[in-house]
Amino acid sequence: MSSKSYLGAAVAALLSHSFNASAANDADLQAIREQIQQLKQSYEQRITQLEQRLQQAEASGKNAERSAAQAQSQAQAAAPQQAGRPATGSENSFNPAVSLILSGNYGRLKQDPAIPATGFAMDANPGHQQGFNLGESELSISANIDPDYRGVATLALLPAGGMSVENAYVQSSVPGNGFNLRFGRFFSGLGYLNEQHAHAWDFADQPLVYASLWNNQLGEDGIQLKWLAPTNMFAEIGAELGRGRGFPGTDRAKNGNGASMLFAHLGDDIGIEHSWRAGASLHQTRRENARSNSVPDLHNTPGGASNSFSGDSRTAGLDMVWKYSPNGNIRERYVKVQGEYFRRKESGLLAYDIGTPPAAGGPITDSYAVTQSGWYLQSVYQFMPAWRTGLRYDRLDPGIATVGARNTGNVIGDYAFKPSRVTWMADYSPSEFSRLRLQLARDNSRQGRADNQIFLQYIMSLGAHGAHQY
Amino acid sequence: MNKILCILLLSLLGSNAHAALDVFACEPEWAALTQQLAGNQASIYTATGALQDPHRVEARPSLIAKARRANLVVCTGAELEAAWLPVVLRESGNRAVQPGSSGYFEAAQQVAMLEVPARLDRAEGDIHAAGNPHIQTDARNFLPIADALSKRLIQLDPANGAFYRQQLNAFNQQWRAALQKWEKQAAPLRGMPILVQHKGFPYLSNWLGLKEVAELEPKPGMEPSAAYLGTVLNGLQQHPARMVLRAAYQEARPSEWIAERAHITAVIVPYTVGGTPQAIDLFTMFDDTIQRLLAGLK
Numbered sequence: 001m002s003s004k005s006y007l008g009a010a011v012a013a014l015l016s017h018s019f020n021a022s023a024a025n026d027a028d029l030q031a032i033r034e035q036i037q038q039l040k041q042s043y044e045q046r047i048t049q050l051e052q053r054l055q056q057a058e059a060s061g062k063n064a065e066r067s068a069a070q071a072q073s074q075a076q077a078a079a080p081q082q083a084g085r086p087a088t089g090s091e092n093s094f095n096p097a098v099s100l101i102l103s104g105n106y107g108r109l110k111q112d113p114a115i116p117a118t119g120f121a122m123d124a125n126p127g128h129q130q131g132f133n134l135g136e137s138e139l140s141i142s143a144n145i146d147p148d149y150r151g152v153a154t155l156a157l158l159p160a161g162g163m164s165v166e167n168a169y170v171q172s173s174v175p176g177n178g179f180n181l182r183f184g185r186f187f188s189g190l191g192y193l194n195e196q197h198a199h200a201w202d203f204a205d206q207p208l209v210y211a212s213l214w215n216n217q218l219g220e221d222g223i224q225l226k227w228l229a230p231t232n233m234f235a236e237i238g239a240e241l242g243r244g245r246g247f248p249g250t251d252r253a254k255n256g257n258g259a260s261m262l263f264a265h266l267g268d269d270i271g272i273e274h275s276w277r278a279g280a281s282l283h284q285t286r287r288e289n290a291r292s293n294s295v296p297d298l299h300n301t302p303g304g305a306s307n308s309f310s311g312d313s314r315t316a317g318l319d320m321v322w323k324y325s326p327n328g329n330i331r332e333r334y335v336k337v338q339g340e341y342f343r344r345k346e347s348g349l350l351a352y353d354i355g356t357p358p359a360a361g362g363p364i365t366d367s368y369a370v371t372q373s374g375w376y377l378q379s380v381y382q383f384m385p386a387w388r389t390g391l392r393y394d395r396l397d398p399g400i401a402t403v404g405a406r407n408t409g410n411v412i413g414d415y416a417f418k419p420s421r422v423t424w425m426a427d428y429s430p431s432e433f434s435r436l437r438l439q440l441a442r443d444n445s446r447q448g449r450a451d452n453q454i455f456l457q458y459i460m461s462l463g464a465h466g467a468h469q470y
Numbered sequence: 471m472n473k474i475l476c477i478l479l480l481s482l483l484g485s486n487a488h489a490a491l492d493v494f495a496c497e498p499e500w501a502a503l504t505q506q507l508a509g510n511q512a513s514i515y516t517a518t519g520a521l522q523d524p525h526r527v528e529a530r531p532s533l534i535a536k537a538r539r540a541n542l543v544v545c546t547g548a549e550l551e552a553a554w555l556p557v558v559l560r561e562s563g564n565r566a567v568q569p570g571s572s573g574y575f576e577a578a579q580q581v582a583m584l585e586v587p588a589r590l591d592r593a594e595g596d597i598h599a600a601g602n603p604h605i606q607t608d609a610r611n612f613l614p615i616a617d618a619l620s621k622r623l624i625q626l627d628p629a630n631g632a633f634y635r636q637q638l639n640a641f642n643q644q645w646r647a648a649l650q651k652w653e654k655q656a657a658p659l660r661g662m663p664i665l666v667q668h669k670g671f672p673y674l675s676n677w678l679g680l681k682e683v684a685e686l687e688p689k690p691g692m693e694p695s696a697a698y699l700g701t702v703l704n705g706l707q708q709h710p711a712r713m714v715l716r717a718a719y720q721e722a723r724p725s726e727w728i729a730e731r732a733h734i735t736a737v738i739v740p741y742t743v744g745g746t747p748q749a750i751d752l753f754t755m756f757d758d759t760i761q762r763l764l765a766g767l768k
Binding site for chain 2: 147150171173174175176177178179180226227228230231232233234235265266267268269272275276277323327328329330331332385386430431432433462465466467468469470
């Protein structure tokens with residue numbers, strides 16, 4: 001076929017869709033009819049409610065049980081004539097859905113959790129907490145704003161007091177045709193785990209690669225647009241533009257775009273028992289004066305040196321998840337296997353030892369480029385209702401940095417060590433709304449400081465319990 | 471690349487060609503009812519299987535993709551699908567099937583709900599504010615639902631209005647005849663005391679006059695512990711039951727544990743179309759339910 005015939009096919013496709021659009025005028029008429037119908041129904045419903053109350057009051061007489069049963073069967077018989085009640089499918093009745101997650105940990109670690117993974121001292125390294133601590137308690141409020149917009153806010157309750165805004169975004173499907181628009185503060189759509197809230201994690205902590213490369217989770221202030229293809233198989237692409245608030249961004253208060261993200265997902269079922277999703281993501285940001293403290297150097301400076309990096313940061317990632325459940329009944333038993341890989345290239349200028357003033361031989365600036373990567377593979381098995389166990393393997397590669405001549409005697413280019421960790425967990429969920437977890441880890445992420453870690457965790461969810469993502 | 475583009479365009483064009491309506495049914499019973507009412511005018515996708523717990527389904531990518539193409543979503547409602555459907559509909563980016571629009575149909579809106587909780591408290595377990603959502607176990611409920619669903623089909627596809635009306639009339643006639651037959655067959659079951667594994671049968675009990683003595687779950691949605699089953703077993707001495715009922719998707723162990731010790735029959739009911747090999751459509755689903763209950767009496 002020539003390219004002209006493709007064009008023809010494309011035009012035909014567009015036309016067939018615009019014909020469908022002409023039905024929208026009729027839809028307006030229908031909407032008015034529906035509104036009238038709803039008005040009518042709401043009055044009828046109030047009357048039936050009053051009638052029911054009357055019946056109930058009568059029922060509370062002598063033969064309470066018998067007359068109640070009668071009333072119930074009368075109501076049942078009257079069902080065909082009864083008008084519809086107001087929609088109960090929405091998650092609220094005008095008030096926003098409020099959900100509170102109470103979560104806390106007990107951590108027992110041998111090594112100081114503040115020490116970063118070897119070779120990743122210039123990255124984010126959210127450490128664990130020792131002893132009893134209030135983990136990821138969060139308050140979430142969501143509701144439809146009007147027919148076009150839905151708002152979601154998630155506030156994290158900080159253990160030391162105060163709050164931080166984890167999510168605050170508006171979602172809209174106004175563009176229709178598979179488009180989904182989101183703006184405000186949201187978790188980026190990268191990878192598989194990034195969008196999941198802490199209470200939905202299968203382990204008490206994030207994989208090392210998320211901790212080091214994304215500071216656990218990449219949150220962004222910006223705008224996200226996704227498009228779902230009208231195909232039988234799930235195929236979605238998305239793009240984000242943001243301020244670059246979350247690591248590795250450097251939160252610039254400037255005009256324009258601080259970070260951008262592209263992602264694509266494919267997914268489907270295989271029979272009724274298997275399902276899967278795979279994805280790829282690309283992230284790009286410009287880092288400005290990204291400061292890192294206590295970075296080990298070639299002089300063995302006590303406490304390390306403080307460095308500053310400015311340059312480009314590009315990350316590519318692959319993610320996949322596969323789930324299996326006998327008969328597709330996840331209440332009874334299921335297996336979930338997931339893995340993700342990220343690779344980040346950074347190149348720019350590194351200022352070594354910014355703590356020392358120029359008069360005393362101060363910051364030494366030269367080029368710096370490094371490629372770091374990491375992956376994890378984990379599996380969770382629900383072997384009977386309410387009980388699950390899981391195993392995870394983590395690995396990081398700090399890469400070998402290309403350091404400019406002026407800094408070759410200062411900055412460590414090759415750590416010759418690859419951090420890794422093995423984690424096992426078991427959890428018990430007495431109901432859909434509560435979970436108790438034990439987690440053991442052999443953490444080999446810091447050279448010469450292997451650590452055996454024990455965590456106990458509770459996750460409780462109060463109030464409206466929103467649906468979870470896949 | 472050109473080939474891929476061509477296939478994509480063809481699939482875009484092709485999607486409208488075969489049937490007038492693309493229907494996304496949350497549970498097999500609504501897929502079966504839509505099939506009865508729309509015949510070959512609808513291409514129907516069923517989101518859950520008969521052996522899946524409809525409370526616990528994941529918002530799988532395949533469901534989102536199917537909802538994206540749907541003209542009509544037919545579900546139970548009453549929060550039965552609260553754990554997955556909101557995400558599926560939101561992520562689908564399909565304006566036509568959002569709650570409140572004409573492409574979104576809730577069966578529970580059409581019937582009188584039972585067990586509407588007087589006290590909305592999670593200490594009561596996994597309860598639903600709108601009442602017990604397992605409405606499909608009372609065959610009488612299908613008449614008002616069919617009526618409303620047929621109206622919705624006509625609204626969405628007026629060109630085939632006459633056909634849908636004809637299908638509805640045929641269904642109503644057959645269903646009324648079947649109702650008489652079932653109620654006659656089930657007459658020996660009236661007043662029979664039963665145990666239920668999950669609070670999933672109030673509509674069935676209300677219809678056939680079964681008397682629920684106790685549930686095996688301590689609270690709806692919570693797994694029964696051995697200790698709790700022991701209490702239920704002791705309670706049977708005061709209020710004996712003839713059989714213990716569970717839906718096909720539910721785990722066998724609790725029912726079998728108690729059936730063995732109390733010397734009663736454990737009865738599996740199909741619960742939805744496909745739950746048992748005999749339940750191949752709505753009619754055979756109720757045929758089989760009643761046959762299995764009667765067999766439990768012996």
